[in-house]
Amino acid sequence: MWTIENDSIESISIGAGILGSGGGGNPYMGMLRAKEMIRKYGPVNVLSVNELSISDKIVCVGSIGAPTVGIEKIQGIESYYALRAIEKLLNFSATAVVSNEIGGSNSLEPIIPASISKIPIVDADGMGRAFPELQMKTFFVYGVPPVPMSIADDKGNVMIISQANDPKTVEDMARSITVQMGSVACYAFGPMDINQILNTAVLNTLTLSKNLGDIVRSSIKTNNNPIESILKVHSGKNLFEGKIVDLERKTIQGFTRGKVLIEGLSEYSGDRMEIEFQNENLIAKMNNTVVCLVPDLICIVDSEKGEPITTELLRYGFRVTVLGFPAPKHWTSEQGLKVVGPKAFGYDFDYSPLLFKELK
Amino acid sequence: MRIGIDVGGTNTDAVLINNREVLYKAKNLTTPDITSGIINSIDEIVEFAPKRFNVESVVIGTTHLINSLLERKNLSTSSIIRLCLPSTTLLPPMVDWPMDMKEAILGDSYLLHGGNEFDGREISKINKDEIVRVTEDIKMKKISSLVINSVFSPIASGHERFVANIVAEIAPEIKITLAHEIGKIGLLERENAAILNASLVAKATEMIAAIKKAISIKGLDAPLFISQNDGTLMDSEYAARYPVFTISAGPTNSMRGAAFLSGLKDAIVVDIGGTSTDVGILVNGFPREASISVNIAGIRTNFRMPDVLSIALGGGSLVDEKLLTIGPESIGHNLTKESLVFGGNKLTTTDIAVAAGLKNIGNFKKVNNLNGIMVNKIQNLIKKKVENLIDRLKTTVDSVPVILVGGGEILIAGNLFGASEVIRLQHADVANAVGAAISQVGGQVEKIYSLENINRENAIIQAVQEAENKVILSGGNPETIELVEKEEIPLSYLPGNVIKIRAKVVADLQIA
Structure with a gap:
């Protein structure tokens, strides 16, 4: 277990930017939001998959929409609303959250519901990089159902997609709801158990992005070649x-x-x-x-x-x-x-x- | 005839211009009070052409106000109303500001109902009682400056205007900055720029009144205009309300002056001064704007600023002959006392230029015994540094003309890599004052359109028309309107076609 604090947020956003492979959007707003949450609610813990128990219920959260809108109508705690909606719908309490996408600003999204609900984040994600569409997640490829999925806006409105024939249909529906919601929204689906995480998620990616960010930042400070350092951390x-x-x-x-x-x-x-x-x-x-x-x-x-x-x-x-x-x-x-x-x-x-x- | 004055950190330059001709140029030291330096320059011009001329306008470019921001001095306490509820509450105003700056400005911030979605829908209705309550609170606390920022106001500014009217009715003494008039899309950066503006209003009002008085004492009854960061001008009353638009006018005026004096509309301008070199790029006669956020005094902003790269390299930069390095220390205006050619004991880039035979100033014998190989290496290093800046500003691999301006242009000999030609100008040393003198009136619009409601051509026509209306309102002569910039940027991750259109037009000043 390790703890996300102000300093680790800076590192994660750099590392997640590298893993974003050119995508994933500008992490600046995500970084400010995450820092503000931690200032208000305190640090958030990260659990590796070995630290989970068989009874854990893990919900995946993410943000969807147009980055150009996100810098103007800055997102708030939509991902917390989305998490709450799924909990209420299925009548359970999530014991942890997990990121849908480690590449770019989505890597920091779980900090928002985790800090309010005082639950940890699982050290894993559903891409191991960044991809543009919702259906492009390892979770769905290996059998986690994408529904029911909740989609929440900044005003606390929530929409549930309760049935869809395939993950791509979920993407299409979620995208048009998002436009209706003002072109930025957050979603949640699950819960998953430890076996689903083990079998479908890309593991240890939050730690990886933090380590990548740490090494880049220390290379800048010490004037070392950052490229060699990056390749030492991730082959x-x-x-x-x-x-x-x-x-x-x-x-x-x-x-x-x-x-x-x-x-x-x-x-x-x-x-x-x-x-x-x-x-x-x-x-x-x-x-x-x-x-x-x-x-x-x-x-x-x-x-x-x-x-x-x-x-x-x-x-x-x-x-x-x-x-x-x-x-x-x-x-x-x-x-x-x-x-x-x-x-x-x-x-x-x-x-x-x-x-x-x-x-x- | 027009008078252009550029108040720089070291010198106050002034020119008298008739059509395309520079009739007279004056160089005086900048004084701490700004106005004495301006008066000295005007005195010189009046003496040169007493009563023989008819001055239509005086345009002054001064970046002096940036010092208040850098030193965190003379800043007004400002309150902020953000119209956004129930959205956009997580990141409060000034969330990413350095602590000392926050403390220098801080008034209260109020998050209230209002604001719009990207497509113009209201996030919520404005609550009039809320506005009245807050205005009374601000009034009671005797805070004189207020920012009103509404979500998506660059697209829909109605809420900001509506609230401004209510505030003005209750407390007409409060100076209001509307964020949509300052910055672009990007809520925090626009808000930041607007707060900087609000904090400068009192200081700017005082400065402009002093300049006006100084000019009228000299018997000039020509109207006073102030240069803006984007190369256009504003009248002095407008400038007192929007001081933040003046803080980067210096480099812009140099570039505009270079364009005017060379007759080139597309080129790179290298302005080498005493302590620093600014490099910018002219597109259609105007400086290209920075596309990403611009950091001012440690604060991220997004208003119209020229895309300028600066390094610590100037005529007064110190040279280390052993390490073969230049700067960043500079002796600035003490060059004429402390450098080798002027009898001092400090080796500067100017000494290198004299040793290399590029220019004969001071006493060249003082640099006779400098090591020739070292001189050569430093000369190449100077060129490399400038070439590197040129390359970073270019957008394609093609060579472009490079115009050299500023007193330090003597440091560069021959051609530059990446330049199709290197142009040296007769009045290169006062290009900035020329740039001020020739400023036109401008109007700019940036809007998002959904192509489901309007077709592309009509959207562009609408944006251009709006910019033209702005120009005429600001005193532009409708017959001289020229479109200088038109850009459409499609927005990603949105289904349907949504585009952002930017249009900028300029016109000559309508002289009444």
Whole structure:
């Protein structure tokens, strides 16, 4: 068990930004909200899955909506309303909450209901990274039902989706309710028991994001190479280092799509990397050869500071390093790839895992 | 004819301009009271052209008020009304402020009913009794400055205006800052910018009254205008209400002056002063705006600020010949006493420029025995630093023209990497005052449209029209209106097509 305090919130938001693989949104508001909750209600505990008991009832919470709206109509305790609604509907008391998505600002969302209800957060999540849609969760791929799901707005209004034929339908319904609710809302579903968490969640990701954030922050302070430090904390590959020379970005049906072209520097001088993204980075090609692709994680970080750069913040001239991390095993199975493999994002080739690829 | 004056940290520069011609330029030291420096400059101009000219307007650019923010001095206590209930209560006003700044400004904040959703629906109705109660409370506490910020007010400003009317009726002495007139979408950053504005209103009113008095003593009956951060001007009464719009006018005026003097509308401007170098990018004759939040005196804000990168490199920057480093320390305006070429004992970048034969100022013999290899290396380092800034500002790999302005432009020889050409100007040393003199009236609109209710073309027409109305209201000549910026940004994670449109128009000042 460990405890989330002010300082760990800063680290988690940096680490979660790296694991967001370009997506997950700007964590600044999430960070302020989490800090405010802890100031009001006190620190929140994090339990590893081994510390759970057979009687634990764990509810998953998350935020859904448009980040542009979220910086104006700043979210409050919607995720607590959503949790309460599920508890009331199914007549139980949650003993812990868990994050739906470790990548980006959703990593901090469970702090809100956990701090009010004085319950711990489970050290796990349903993605191990960031993905754009609700159905893209390991929980659902491995059999946790997405319904009943509660969706709450900032005024305390709640809507329950009690039945849906598949997780994608839940996403469609939740998305349109969210617009009605002013384009930001929070949801909750569950409860799950310890076995469901063990069998479906990506484990220890809150600790991982905190450790990543800690090492990036201490590297900045001590002037150490943050890239090497990141790779010591989480094993992956340094795929490329260079300068952004071209950027193409457009919004299609509510999703940001585009690509970024990076020209190599130092040991990659003379090489080029192109990364295609659709909210998250999906595919990285070096000199026209695919070197890393979804669901493996493609993370663009500032070469000097190691801080993550989301797709909306990419800009010409940035000096960046591209890191690749293998996807959680949940995603590389046949069922997993069906939901988040290259084909799910419109590519017509198959997934091949990062670490088997020969690089440079 | 127009007079343009730029009050900088060290110098107060002034120019007299007729059409495209700089008739006279004056450089005087900036005085702590601001006004003496301005009077000295006007004296010089009047002496040069006594009664021979007809001055249409005087435009002054001064970033002086930023000092109040940096030093946390002379700030008015301000109260904040946020119209939001029952939403947006978790993060109260000033939640992310440094403690000392919070203490320098703090009045009470009130979260009240009101505000809108992204599509214009009301979050809740305004409760008039609530407003009356709060106004009486503020009045009783004798707080003279008030911010009103309503959720999504950049899209729907009605609630802010409605509440302002109620407050003005009960307590006309309270100076009101409406957040939607200050900042963009982003509730906290807009609120922060509005609070900074409210805290400066008293100081600004005093400063502008002093400047007005100084000018009238000189017998100039021309109207006074103040430069804004975005390169347009505002009349002195408006400026007293919106002082926060003046605090970055200096770099903007340099860039606008560079555009005017060079005739280029798209270029990068490098302004090298005594202690620092500012680099900005001109798009269609105006500085590109910073797209992300801008930190002012430790506070995140999002109002219209030029996208300027600054480093500690200027003509007075100290050079370490052993470590081969430059700055960040600078001897600033003591350059003419303390640097080697002026008989002092401090090695500065200006000494390097003289040693390299780029410029003949002071006594070049004093730098004769400097190590040639060191001089060369420092020269290259200066260039590298400037080239690096240029590269960070560019948006594509293409080379762009680079205009050098400011007294420190002598530090740069030859071409710069990333520049298609390097342009040096005749009046580069007063580009900022020229920029002030030529300011136009501006109007800007930023709105979100759902394309289910209006088609794209009509949405753009509507936004542009609104910006044009703003310009005319602010004294622009309708016949000279020019659209200088039009941008549409689709919003992500929203089904249906929702876009944000930004439009900016400018016009020449209508001279009555």
